[in-house]
Amino acid sequence: MTDAQDTAADGSLRTTGGTPPDDAGSSVMGAPTPLLEPREGIPPVIAGETALAEVIAAFAAGSGPVAVDAERASGYRYGQRAYLVQLRRQGAGSALIDPVACPDLSALGEALSGVEWVLHAATQDLPCLREIGMIPARLFDTELAGRLAGFPRVGLGAMVENVLGFVLEKGHSAVDWSTRPLPEPWLRYAALDVELLVDLRDALEKELDRQGKLEWALQEFDAIAAAPPAEPRKDPWRRTSGMHKVRRRRQLGVVRELWETRDRIAQRRDVSPGKVLSDAAIVEAALALPANVHALAALNGFGHRMGRRQLEQWQTAVDRAKALTESQLPQPGQPVTGPPPPRAWADKDPAAAARLSAARAGVTALAEELTMPQENLVSPDTVRRICWEPPKVVDTESVGAALAGYGARPWQVEQVTPVLVAALAKNEGA
Helix, strand or coil: CCHHHHHCCCCCCCCCCCCCCCCCCCCCCCCCEEECCCCCCCCCEECCHHHHHHHHHHHHHCEEEEEEEEEECCCCCCCCCEEEEEEEEECCEEEEECCCCCCCCHHHHHHCCCCEEEECCHHHHHHHHHHCCCCCCEEEEHHHHHHHHCCCCCCHHHHHHHHHCEEECCCCCCCCCCCCCCCHHHHHHHHHHHHCHHHHHHHHHHHHHHHCCHHHHHHHHHHHHHCCCCCCCCCHHHHCCCHHHCCCHHHHHHHHHHHHHHHHHHHHHCCCHHHHCCHHHHHHHHHHCCCCHHHHHCCCCCCCCCCHHHHHHHHHHHHHHHHCCHHHCCCCCCCCCCCCCHHHHHHHCHHHHHHHHHHHHHHHHHHHHHCCCHHHHCCHHHHHHHHHCCCCCCCHHHHHHHHHHCCCCHHHHHHHHHHHHHHHHHCCCC
């Protein structure tokens, strides 16, 4: 008997049983059932080697897929490390592991290496799981499955309610998970996040199969599992909120110096950078180019609550930017490696603009026909690149090869190639 069947008052696992639900309401029959307590109660938090070894043995001996989730402390701590790992598997029950006390979970990852891992929004959790040695070889992403199946709301709570008919309490999603000890209500919430994840996976697999999209989903999951870790972002300071107001190179230099100073302090103190200095304050200082500490203190974000020593460190960063030579100052904007922004296409290359317009219309129509978001059907960046520089000979083989070269999966190549061939051929030589 599944967890959902064991937990539900009526004992039935309720799936979509037809087309995905619309925004008007749930696809399940009757009122959803609140899920208030894990089936075996809240498991103890694993924080020692002996207890961890017992969990590893239990999960290695379990059967079927394993539900996996992780909680981070975004907005509170520096970086995206995991502060709690939750698992559930048939025959093993649920486990809550403290990765601060047990920072190396590679033995657990190895014990589950041949098992399918079920995650919701896998790309969010995989980086922090990889840091502690947990790397799946196979996975099933219930959020991505929901997107491919055409569900309008794909958050875990919405999916569990619409597909299985249970309501998850989601009040603790944004708390500081680095808190120790973790309060019982938070642990209950964390355990419930994996309580029905395998049931959700099973129901979504049936729905994807019914729609003829299961093979597509499996290709997507394989691509996520095989993807290497993301490269460090180039010039991350350029993502400072409000950067559009900063136009002069000297001001850009101030943003860079303040951002990098803030990042060093945040990393040293293990706090979120926004708690050290806000993005708005960085932009204020860049625009004002304050001459001294007194001028800096008058700016928003550098008020009376900031001590003299703090003000001096920020003013020192501003002064460093002021002292840079012209050759040392950052250039406005980032180097463009692909096509220019689409808004400039009409002036730069009207033929390319016509190709892009036709391609976008075709992709939109196909996505609607397949009931899935356009970005899951094909990457918008891929469409732009092919329309900007189409193959010399436009045919099914060349366009398909171009799509594959940009990372499109076989199912995407099969679906999108005819649309792009039609758009490119229609505007060839335009």
